[in-house]
Amino acid sequence: MLPRALNHMAVPGLRWDAFLTLAHDLGCVGVEFRDDLPGPLFDGDDPAAVKAKAGALGLRVLTLAELKAFNDWSEAKRGEAEALMRAAVACGAEAISLIPRNDGLGRGNGERQANLRIALRELKSMLEAKGLTGLVEPLGFETSSLRHKSEAVDAIEDLGAAGTFRLAHNTFHHMLAGGGPVFAGHTGIVQVSGVTDPSPAVREMRDEHRVLVDRHDRLGNIEQIEALIAGGYRGPVSVEPFAPQVHAIADPQAALAGSFQFIASRLAEMAA
Numbered sequence: 475m476l477p478r479a480l481n482h483m484a485v486p487g488l489r490w491d492a493f494l495t496l497a498h499d500l501g502c503v504g505v506e507f508r509d510d511l512p513g514p515l516f517d518g519d520d521p522a523a524v525k526a527k528a529g530a531l532g533l534r535v536l537t538l539a540e541l542k543a544f545n546d547w548s549e550a551k552r553g554e555a556e557a558l559m560r561a562a563v564a565c566g567a568e569a570i571s572l573i574p575r576n577d578g579l580g581r582g583n584g585e586r587q588a589n590l591r592i593a594l595r596e597l598k599s600m601l602e603a604k605g606l607t608g609l610v611e612p613l614g615f616e617t618s619s620l621r622h623k624s625e626a627v628d629a630i631e632d633l634g635a636a637g638t639f640r641l642a643h644n645t646f647h648h649m650l651a652g653g654g655p656v657f658a659g660h661t662g663i664v665q666v667s668g669v670t671d672p673s674p675a676v677r678e679m680r681d682e683h684r685v686l687v688d689r690h691d692r693l694g695n696i697e698q699i700e701a702l703i704a705g706g707y708r709g710p711v712s713v714e715p716f717a718p719q720v721h722a723i724a725d726p727q728a729a730l731a732g733s734f735q736f737i738a739s740r741l742a743e744m745a746a
Contacts, residue, residue: 476703478734479536479712481506481665485726490516494527500730504534506663506712507565515561525566536663536710537609537642538562539571545586545619546575547593555597559604569607569662571642572597574620576613586619590629598635609662611642614650616677621651627660636660643702644714646684649693650676656698658705665714666695666737681716686733696740703741711737 480497482488482505488496490507497505505528509515516524528535541558544551555570562570572593580589594608601608610626612618620626623641630639640662646669648656667684668691674683676692687695699711713730715721723729 476664476699476708477503477710479504479506479663479710480730481712481714482508482511484713484715484720484730486511486721490519490524491527494524494531494533496727496730497533498531499727500734502533503710504536504712506537506539506571506665506714507535507567508539509558509561510540516565521561521564525564528566535565535567536712537569537571538565538567540573540611541570542573543575543577544572544597545589545593546580547589547596551593552596552600555600559600559606562606563604567606569609569640570601572608572610572639574611574613574618576615576618578617580619581617587625587629590620590625591633594629594633594635594639598633598638601638607662608639609642610639611644611665612647612651614644614647614652621647622654623648623651623657623660624655627657630660643698645693645695645698646679648698650679653694656701656705656707658702658707661702661707661709663709664699664702664707664711666699666711667693667713667715668695669693682718684714684716685720686713686715686729688733688736696737696744699737699741700744 480502612620641660643661644665646667668687669683670690
């Protein structure tokens with residue numbers, strides 16, 4: 475099994491400090507924090523306290539999410555990026571998450587590629603000045619302006635920015651986008667969630683369907699992770715379920731541990 479990590483979306487009701495303790499107890503190497511949960515970032519506490527506690531527990535703050543619609547660049551977007559980067563540095567994060575526009579606009583061929591390059595070019599110097607990585611996360615929804623990792627990789631390579639930008643391989647969005655190459659060498663983090671509800675077609679799947687990965691998973695999580703490993707990926711696998719029923723689990727530690735163990739055992743079986 476690759477190193478474990480935990481996204482705060484797995485347990486959005488936990489305070490940041492309890493979340494860090496849970497991640498430590500689960501044997502994680504790091505965590506992903508988010509600025510889109512209810513309440514203020516870090517429950518209003520000083521980001522320096524987050525950095526200190528994570529360090530004391532031996533945890534990396536892998537990323538702070540998220541800069542929404544990053545590829546709809548403007549001076550206002552620059553301000554959002556600067557604020558997120560300041561918070562990321564203060565809490566000791568290694569990266570920020572970059573989420574593309576997902577409102578059905580900016581999807582035209584030529585238009586979306588140009589907008590992506592403009593945003594990455596502007597963000598590159600900002601990230602480098604702060605010592606941060608930008609994790610580009612294509613969204614597989616049909617309304618997304620960046621669905622396919624191949625377009626992100628092309629733009630990153632055209633800008634000579636592979637050292638500044640990495641991909642977030644999200645197994646849910648990879649499936650919704652139709653699969654394809656995994657670009658292991660460009661991947662900075664893998665985010666996993668499963669869909670077990672047999673009702674929705676793939677194109678109808680939404681965040682509320684995203685649960686913990688188990689034997690009923692429809693997304694091919696194990697196969698995706700196996701392909702990444704085969705391509706040389708050795709980074710963290712972060713659990714990121716959005717479904718309300720997961721957030722309501724009375725014993726999240728046991729449930730998360732069970733899902734981590736399922737993934738590890740299936741990967742071991744496939745490698746044998």
